[in-house]
Amino acid sequence: MITGELKSTIDRVWDAFWSGGISNPLEVIEQITYLLFIRRLDDVQTLAESKARVTGGEVENPVFLPGQAHLRWGQFKNTSPEVMHRTIADDVFPFLRGLGDSSTYSEHMKDARFTIPTPALLSKVVDMLDDIPMADRDTNGDLYEYLLSKIASAGVNGQFRTPRHIIDLMVRMTAPQPRDEVCDPACGTGGFLVAASEYVRETHADALLDANQRQHFHHSMFHGYDFDSTMLRIGSMNMLMHGVESPDIRYRDSLSEGAAGDTEKYTLILANPPFAGSLDYEATAKDLQRVVKTKKTELLFLALFLKLLKPGGRAAVVVPDGVLFGSSKAHKELRRIMVEEQKLDAVVKLPSGVFRPYAGVSTAILFFTKTNSGGTDDVWFYDVRADGFSLDDKRNSVEADDLPDVLTRWQNLAEEDDRARTEQSFLVPKADIVAQDYDLSLNRHKEIVHDEIEHRAPLEIIADIEILEDEIARGLSELKAMLS
Structure with a gap:
């Protein structure tokens, strides 16, 4: 499980969501999921562009077409919080919903809704996700496991x-x-x-x-x-x-x-x-x-x-x-x-x-x-x-x-x-x-073994009770004598 700085950063963002009015843990994770997917799309395109430069060919299966550069993570993350919030709400999410790719992830983005309420909160979340080394499978997995543990605690x-x-x-x-x-x-x-x-x-x-x-x-x-x-x-x-x-x-x-x-x-x-x-x-x-x-x-x-x-x-x-x-x-x-x-x-x-x-x-x-x-x-x-x-x-x-x-x-x-x-x-x-x-x-x-317990004879127990009663009676008589 992740510890240290990354864990405390996630906790702070989680608290920011909470104070920003999003208290349903599933909604918090869902919004983070959308942003992770957006970053993933940019990483895929960047990899394809690098390959094209090396081979001298065209970019294969581009995610972003010419004129859509502003939809890419690497572009909008550097804009002001207000511009970023407007870009994601008005342009990026409609783009996500219209993705024609048949992959599992694109299929589940058809009804994606952007519900992060303020530019300040969005900026915090984007900064956190941008610091995560997405090439490290273990870090990514641990991050998501930690997010999902928030469901269990909710x-x-x-x-x-x-x-x-x-x-x-x-x-x-x-x-x-x-x-x-x-x-x-x-x-x-x-x-x-x-x-x-x-x-x-x-x-x-x-x-x-x-x-x-x-x-x-x-x-x-x-x-x-x-x-x-x-x-x-x-x-x-x-x-x-x-x-x-x-x-x-x-x-x-x-x-x-x-x-x-x-x-x-x-x-x-x-x-x-x-x-x-x-x-x-x-x-x-x-x-x-x-x-x-x-x-x-x-x-x-x-x-x-x-x-x-x-x-x-x-x-x-x-x-x-x-x-x-x-x-x-x-x-x-x-x-x-x-x-x-x-x-x-x-x-x-x-x-x-x-x-x-x-x-x-x-x-x-x-x-x-x-x-x-x-x-x-x-x-x-x-x-x-x-x-x-x-x-x-x-x-x-x-x-x-x-x-x-x-x-x-x-x-x-x-x-x-x-x-x-x-x-x-x-x-x-x-x-x-x-x-x-x-x-x-x-x-x-299952077989249950009961321990054998030897009980004393009933008459023996009654005799002990009679002795106790005699002692109590004598004690009461002595107490009366002291008070009279």
């Missing part, structure tokens, strides 16, 4: 952001490979996709030296959908700032009838889908309803994940506890499908405070593989009791943290065979899950 919009340490655990447990096609059908700010891209860079750096593999990484490896245009803009820029040039991040209501077309397309799904409320039957895709007849979004998303995965594809997804033990016909049928028709790999139970202060709901992470032919053998259960943070609304850092142990044990499942069900993690044979009517709640399979 309260009302915190539900958009899955805690980074939970995302990292899910990514490391699924271990994305360079040839994977990764999808998050409810991508929000793109946290899962960013973490997957960073993991591939970290563990398969040599793969990105290959031209075909590099093309796949930047253009066809990462896919995200959301139906909030602000989230799409922020998620796209998050990917760009982390060095992914053109991810497939699109507007889509993943559960709707009109969202067909991606059946069996992806090899890895990482998601924390929304699971508040129900949907209208009419709006929900009929093929999902055929899998599981329900209005509950959490069940429909699981059916969607099975639809989107290629055979052999794997998934790690956050679900509310009710999915594990719900007694409705839809709940039971979906669990049966997971166990009998696909391969359920693991259930990692999370403590209920993980999503505080925004939600106290109890959750778990399901890990499964799409096979369409069964394959569930032993299902691994882990009871996470601490995640490195206090489980109250403050979520302060603490020493207790089971997550490293989760990853270590997951990577050495053979050693879990002989663990008793009284322990924090254990394997449960498929036959036992079937016998429990496909109930996947940890408590259904």
Whole structure:
């Protein structure tokens, strides 16, 4: 995470937005996102111009045409705050909205609105962004991560952001490979996709030296959908700032009838889908309803994940506890499908405070593989009791943290065979899950050992009480005598 001067500069600009009347953290990040994109366009044009000078040819695919120089970051940043504010409001933003480029970023700028209220505030923001070395992917990524952390600390919009340490655990447990096609059908700010891209860079750096593999990484490896245009803009820029040039991040209501077309397309799904409320039957895709007849979004998303995965594809997804033990016909049928028709790999139970202060709901992470032919053998259960943070609304850092142990044990499942069900993690044979009517709640399979406590005989306790009563009576008599 960024520290020092850059961090304090961002904090000052954030405070300036707040005092300038923009208090919604998403709007603040959105305005900064627009400005980062504008600067990026200028950098792309500058690079193309340098290449043309070296080769003696024309500038390829120019972003800015002759007569549009005043729209470029390098030009307007040097004008007075008043002129800059007027130029951006009247010329630059209409230019952004009219960009014909088919890239992810241009697509999400169609309804861009400029809401920075004063020239002074704009000048501060532009000065801050101009000081950031945009060629440094790590600095860019850290900057954007810090901005997004402001959403998490803002309260009302915190539900958009899955805690980074939970995302990292899910990514490391699924271990994305360079040839994977990764999808998050409810991508929000793109946290899962960013973490997957960073993991591939970290563990398969040599793969990105290959031209075909590099093309796949930047253009066809990462896919995200959301139906909030602000989230799409922020998620796209998050990917760009982390060095992914053109991810497939699109507007889509993943559960709707009109969202067909991606059946069996992806090899890895990482998601924390929304699971508040129900949907209208009419709006929900009929093929999902055929899998599981329900209005509950959490069940429909699981059916969607099975639809989107290629055979052999794997998934790690956050679900509310009710999915594990719900007694409705839809709940039971979906669990049966997971166990009998696909391969359920693991259930990692999370403590209920993980999503505080925004939600106290109890959750778990399901890990499964799409096979369409069964394959569930032993299902691994882990009871996470601490995640490195206090489980109250403050979520302060603490020493207790089971997550490293989760990853270590997951990577050495053979050693879990002989663990008793009284322990924090254990394997449960498929036959036992079937016998429990496909109930996947940890408590259904965990054995609880009660300590034997020897109580004294009742008559002995009564005798002690009588002795105490005699002592109290004598004390009262003595007290009376002293007062008379």
